[in-house]
């Protein structure tokens with residue numbers, strides 16, 4: 001239980017990767033503040049379920065992270081209700097797929113606001129407390145698309161490359177303070193965000209979902225298998241451990257070999 005007495009805020013943790021990381025941090029003993037959208041009763045069930053399963057305090061705040069003022073409110077809520085923010089996982093993200101000349105400017109703004117600017121705002125508000133206490137862990141969920149590009153993902157690829165750069169800057173500015181800042185860069189993970197892309201392939205090519213899934217993986221991920229939220233949770237717990245005290249400014253790939261090609 002390496003994270004007992006630590007408080008973790010995990011953005012976008014009502015689903016997918018964020019939920020996997022929140023579960024892993026709770027399993028390591030951290031109190032957790034969940035965030036994200038969804039049905040209120042389902043979120044409450046999730047919150048109460050994590051509390052019961054892991055015996056830690058679990059809160060929820062529904063801040064819309066595309067709005068900077070609400071990010072300040074989320075961090076304030078965590079500090080006031082739980083006493084501190086020791087671990088900040090900037091995970092919430094969205095995707096939009098279109099060729100650059102057809103990419104709606106409004107979707108560009110939305111992807112950049114959530115996938116990049118929200119990471120800045122979260123760090124901006126959480127870092128002073130971490131520095132004061134002399135310990136902190138910032139994990140930014142970037143992507144393989146922080147390292148390489150794919151067609152039709154202009155905003156997403158720009159945002160994720162931005163997150164990798166921001167991670168390095170924050171690592172330099174916090175070096176020697178007890179705070180580390182790293183990026184996690186997953187390949188394909190089967191979450192609602194990716195399911196939408198599988199559905200789009202299936203409908204465009206008029207093929208069964210199973211075949212669309214295999215095509216999506218086969219095009220990029222040599223392992224032929226999805227990375228799982230649990231596996232990413234394990235990496236997150238490691239990055240929060242004392243063993244990772246000197247790991248900062250890194251962007252760690254977990255991508256089934258995608259970027260080895």
Ligand code: NAD
Nearest residue numbers: 012014015016017036037064065092093143188189191193
């Ligand atoms: P997901 O759609 O399953 O979850 C996204 C989460 O963000 C949900 O909890 C949702 O409610 C929340 N969210 C959406 N808009 C929000 C907003 N404005 N304010 C607050 N919360 C908001 O997606 P996922 O696949 O788990 O993605 C999580 C992160 O991982 C994203 O940053 C994504 O870019 C990244 N990622 C995903 C994959 C993948 O293959 N799924 C690969 C690499 C990186």
